[in-house]
Each structure stands twice: as structure tokens, then as C-alpha cells.
Amino acid sequence: MARSSQQQGAKLLERGIGIWPTQLPRYAEIVTLTDNHEDTLVRMKEIDDPCPAMYGSWQELVHPLGGTYYFHNTKNVLTPMNLRRYMDLHSLEDFIDVSRAAVNEDGWTLVVLPTIFMGEERFQYYYVVPDKQVITWLEDLNGLELEAQYWKHFEFFPYQFRMECPQVRCIRKEVVCYIGESPKQKTEATTLSQSSAALMFWNLDQMNQVGIHLATIETEDLANNEMIDETGVVFCCRILYILRHHQFINRHNQPEAHLVRNHELREKHRSCKALVFMGNAAAMMLCMPITIGRIRRTSVDGILNGVEVNSLVDDFSSRAKNQITLSYYLGKKRNMFIIITGIPTSFCVLRTTGSMMGSILGFLSGVAIDFKPSAPLMIASIITLGIVLASLLVLVLASCGPGPARVRPQ
Structure with missing residues (x-):
């Protein structure tokens, strides 16, 4: 009898899969309003806070972000599984008992998530060791950045976590260290600090906002026996995970650390905005003549004069009629002659016009993205673009129609 129970326990342990906290598919599930298990009835003159929902020995907890997770107080177990719809609670508790007996550490917190793998129910799990601030498992696994994963766990499950x-x-202080400046005397951050800030918090401004929010949490919770509430715990643990992850990649010389050192990110300092505005405006106004001059040197001569373009294409077509003849023998005693009779003038002009418009639009979009012009400059750019469009439209119409300036050779 004892041997059979040991075999069942060993089989249950084999169904366990060690994971990290960041590998949890979800740590909270939103409670649906159509759930039949939830009792929302309020009795007459009832003013006490509603008791947490209980499912057997499991207590339902609400995450500050609005989701739910469950805690077994006697066994010190957490699960993100929605026990409202989980039908095999007995199997889950059997795995917990066997795993607890194998680890034999009451102070460690077990996190378990039932899942289906290859048609069989398995249990993803990890243990949290509060004294060492790490996570661990019952088998050999890759202990990647255990300190960072520890803080990610309390970001997901902040229940009963005491942070002062x-x-x-x-x-x-750690955040200020990465900024590269002293809290008493403001000094400009170094390039490495800027790149570290960009890696962790995207830019220095957002990192400063993180520091301000941490100061707010510290100030507001000083009056509450110097204990941080769950909302502050979630935010602080999220920041600690980011910091420990950054320390890990630099300590172990990960590829991300090479990216920080080799590709530095520097902020653009603009001391004279008026000069930048004038330069952008001048570039916008000179866009059209520069582009036209460039097309004149690289394309047919006289692009601004539709008559000259037409004469050039007509001359080319007349030469093609006289000199280019393609013969092809199709069958017995049958010849087909394909003669190039002409090239449409409007097609050439429209193609050139499209190239010119593409160049202008590309230039304007590049200025808008790189230089970040102000609203007046963007209005001036749109007006300039309208003038260019009107000029090109006139040119297209002149090239397609006969026009008063057309001179035909006699």
C-alpha cells in the first residue's frame, strides 16, 4: 500500500514542469459578469465589506490591475488558474501535497498552474524563497536571472508582501545612479547613462518620471506605518525587475549589454529654435527649383516646356518609323511586320511628373520626421506643396494639348 502511494506520488512529480514567473501564460483573469458562481446579492442594511470568495480552501484575491488569483492559506500556495471554472481541483491539491512533501520547506511559497500538454494534464510550477530572494524548483533547470524573476513574482502576486x-x-537611489546625476547637484548625464536609460526606460525623461513616482509612493505611505500598499508594491517590483535584469545582462556580458556599449543613444540639444525654423523653411522653399534642376540634368532637356518635350518625342517617333522595323516569320508563306508607330507623349510627361512628385514628398516626409517642425512650418510646407502641384498640373495640361506655343516645322 505504501509502495503504491509512493509510485503515485512519483508519477505526480513527473507531471510537474518548472517555469519562471515570466513564463506564466497569465497571472490574472478578469471576472466575467455572466459567471453563475458569483453571488452579488446584498442583504438588507448590510454595510460590512463583502468577504473574499472561497472555493474550498482557496481564497480569491483581486490584483490591483483588476484580475484575480487564488491563495491557499494552510498550504502557502498561489495559482493564477481561474478556480471558478476548474473542475479537477482534487488533482491539483494532490500535486501540491506531493510537491510539498518532496521540498519539505514550509516557508517557501509554491506557485502552480495546471495546463494540458500533449493531451495530459501537467502542472507548471516554481517555488519562491523569501529569505534568499530567489526562485527554485525540484529539478535542475537553467536559473536565469533568479533575482529579477523573484521581483517579477511579487509584481504578479503582491498578496501579503511586506515592503517598507x-x-x-x-x-x-538605484534609478538616480543610472541617470548619472546627483540628487542634490544636477549634472549632465554621461553617454553610457543615457544609453542605459534608453534601454531600461526608453529615455531619460521617462526615467525621471519613474523616480518622481517612487518618491510619491514613499511620501504617501510614510503615514501608513511606513508600509507600502499593494499598488505601490506592484510598481516597485516592476522597477526592481527591470533593474535586476539590466544588472544581469551587464554582469554576464549578454548581447544586450554589447548593444548598450556599442550603440550609444544621444539626445539632440537645440539651443536656437528660430535658426532651425529658418533653415527648414529655406529648405522647403528651395525644394522645387533644386528638384527641377536635378531632373534637367538627369532627364530630357526642357522638362518645364511641354512643347519641347513633345517635339523631342515626335522626332524620336518619326525616326523609329523609318529605321526600326521588326520582321518575324510566323508560318509557311506568312510574314508579320510589327512597326513601332509612336510613343505616347503624355506617358513620358506623367512619368517624369510622378518622379518629381515622389522626390518632393519624400523630402517633405524626411523633414517632418527628422527635424520635427512646428505647426507654422508644416503649414508653409503644405502651401509650397500645393504650389508645386499646381505648377505640375499646368505642365501636364500643356504637354497633352496643342497649346498656343506649339511650333510645327514647315
Whole structure:
């Protein structure tokens, strides 16, 4: 009897799959309004807070972001599985008992998530060790950035996690260290600090916002026995995960660290906005003549004069009629002669016009993206573009129609 129970326990342990907290497919599930298990009835003159929903020995908890997860108080187990719809709760508790007996550590917190793998129910899990601030498993696994994963766990499951204001103060100091400036004397950050900020918080401004928010959490919770509430815990643990992950990639010389050192990100400092505005406006106004001059040197001569373009194409067509004849023998005693009779003038003009418009639009979009012009400059650019469009339309009409300036050779 004891041997059979041991075999069942070993089989249950084999169904466990060790994961990291970041590998959880979800840590909270939104409660649906059509759930039949939820009792929303309020009794007459009832003013007490509603008790947390219980499913057997499991207590339903609400995450600050609005999701739900479940905690087993006697076994110190957390699960993100929605127990409202989970039908095999007995199998889950059997795995928890066997895993707890194997680890034999009551102070460690177990996180388990039932899943179906290859048609069989498996249990994804990991253990949290509060004393060492790491996570661990019952088998050999790749312990990648265990310190960072520890803080990611409490971002997902902040229940009963005690964080004091001095810890928030330490996080602020770490953030300030990455900024590269002293909190008392403002100095410009170095290039490495700027690239570190861009890697972790996208840019220095957002990193400063993180520091301000940490200061707000510390100040507001000083009056609450210096204990941080769950919303502050979620935010602080998220920042700690980012910091520990950054320390890990630099300590172990990961490829991301090479990216930080080799591809530095520098902020653009613009001391004279008026000069930049004038330069952009001049570039916009000179766009049309520069583009026209470039097309004159690279394309047919006289692109601004539709008559000259027409005469050039007509001359080319007349030469093609006299000199280019293609013969092809199709069958017995049958010859086909294909003669190039002409090239449409409007096609050439429209093609050139399209190339010119593409160049102008590409230039304007590049200026808008790189230089980030102001609203007046964008209005001036649109007006310039309208003038160019009107000029090109006149040219197209002149090239297609006979026009008063057309001179035919006698």
C-alpha cells in the first residue's frame, strides 16, 4: 500500500514542469459578469465589506490591475488558474501535497498552474524563497536571472508582501545612479547613462518620471506605518525587475549589454529654435527649383516646356518609323511586320511628373520626421506643396494639348 502511494506520488512529480514567473501564460483573469458562481446579492442594511470568495480552501484575491488569483492559506500556495471554472481541483491539491512533501520547506511559497500538454494534464510550477530572494524548483533547470524573476513574482502576486519605505528609497537611489546625476547637484548625464536609460526606460525623461513616482509612493505611505500598499508594491517590483535584469545582462556580458556599449543613444540639444525654423523653411522653399534642376540634368532637356518635350518625342517617333522595323516569320508563306508607330507623349510627361512628385514628398516626409517642425512650418510646407502641384498640373495640361506655343516645322 505504501509502495503504491509512493509510485503515485512519483508519477505526480513527473507531471510537474518548472517555469519562471515570466513564463506564466497569465497571472490574472478578469471576472466575467455572466459567471453563475458569483453571488452579488446584498442583504438588507448590510454595510460590512463583502468577504473574499472561497472555493474550498482557496481564497480569491483581486490584483490591483483588476484580475484575480487564488491563495491557499494552510498550504502557502498561489495559482493564477481561474478556480471558478476548474473542475479537477482534487488533482491539483494532490500535486501540491506531493510537491510539498518532496521540498519539505514550509516557508517557501509554491506557485502552480495546471495546463494540458500533449493531451495530459501537467502542472507548471516554481517555488519562491523569501529569505534568499530567489526562485527554485525540484529539478535542475537553467536559473536565469533568479533575482529579477523573484521581483517579477511579487509584481504578479503582491498578496501579503511586506515592503517598507526604506526599500523604496533604495530603489530611488538605484534609478538616480543610472541617470548619472546627483540628487542634490544636477549634472549632465554621461553617454553610457543615457544609453542605459534608453534601454531600461526608453529615455531619460521617462526615467525621471519613474523616480518622481517612487518618491510619491514613499511620501504617501510614510503615514501608513511606513508600509507600502499593494499598488505601490506592484510598481516597485516592476522597477526592481527591470533593474535586476539590466544588472544581469551587464554582469554576464549578454548581447544586450554589447548593444548598450556599442550603440550609444544621444539626445539632440537645440539651443536656437528660430535658426532651425529658418533653415527648414529655406529648405522647403528651395525644394522645387533644386528638384527641377536635378531632373534637367538627369532627364530630357526642357522638362518645364511641354512643347519641347513633345517635339523631342515626335522626332524620336518619326525616326523609329523609318529605321526600326521588326520582321518575324510566323508560318509557311506568312510574314508579320510589327512597326513601332509612336510613343505616347503624355506617358513620358506623367512619368517624369510622378518622379518629381515622389522626390518632393519624400523630402517633405524626411523633414517632418527628422527635424520635427512646428505647426507654422508644416503649414508653409503644405502651401509650397500645393504650389508645386499646381505648377505640375499646368505642365501636364500643356504637354497633352496643342497649346498656343506649339511650333510645327514647315
